[in-house]
Amino acid sequence: MAESHPANRKSQSSLEYLLVVALTFAIIVPITYLFYNYSKESSQEINDAQVTKLGRSIVDAAESIFYSGQGSKTTIELIIPDNVQSVVIIDNREIVFNTTTSFGVSEFVFFSSVNLTTNGSCNANVCNVPGLANSGLKKVKIEAISRNSVDI
């Protein structure tokens, strides 16, 4: 059996190296793309769930404090997700979270059976809740300030 030329051996190893690298890329690139897209949609669902949970927490706490009587108060700790742009109270009964998603702006609306007020700036019947506008951990005080309304 003839011994192969050293140059041939080198070219063979180079070719094998290139084939292994090409195969690795052919596997890694599509998998990365698929996982990236899948995780993007999953993170969207997680943000939705977070906003829904904190909206329900605020409304539940407000209703609980209202029925505890005037002067009752509590502080709840909430983690505001990054996608929340602003929070407003409309007509003293709707608390609205304006959020951005990968496919547009959405409003998460929560309805309270008790009157909600806030000490933020108001324009007609729309009042900003400044304490909830930025992302991160927030401590929100909820207090029954009168016999017919709860302050956030």
Next chain:
Amino acid sequence: MYNKSQAALEFLATYAWAFIVITITISSLYYFGVFDFSRYLPQRCIFPAQFKCLDFSLKPDEVRVKLVNNLGEDIKVTSLQITNDATPPISCTPPLGFDWTHSTEKDIAFTPCSGGAYIVGERAELRITIGYYAVNTPSKPVHIINGKVNGRVTSG
């Protein structure tokens, strides 16, 4: 000298052919959609939890989604829009506004649909925008929610 130049030319000619063959092969694979990895993603309909998407179907001239009103309030839907990133985008006739009682499901159909690279057998990613207000809120402020449908257009 002559021998060396001939070897160099043969080397270049060989690799040029190899390059052309590889380019044509990759172009063909691309043309037939082998590199369209989005086809391997699951078909999904994503709406906020307050309007959970229960089901959807993409037919050649119709987009249909089934949503449930989880707001806990009766609402009136005032506007519905559907679009996508194609140029020009998909054009569908949305249903008229309707009343929607809490905890009930609605089958919302956009039909007929045309344009927007909305083709049978192809993957479509559509954005749906819904405007609504709560009937019990005095000033009736209109709220907007966005959802996304990502699936294959089927003829059946």
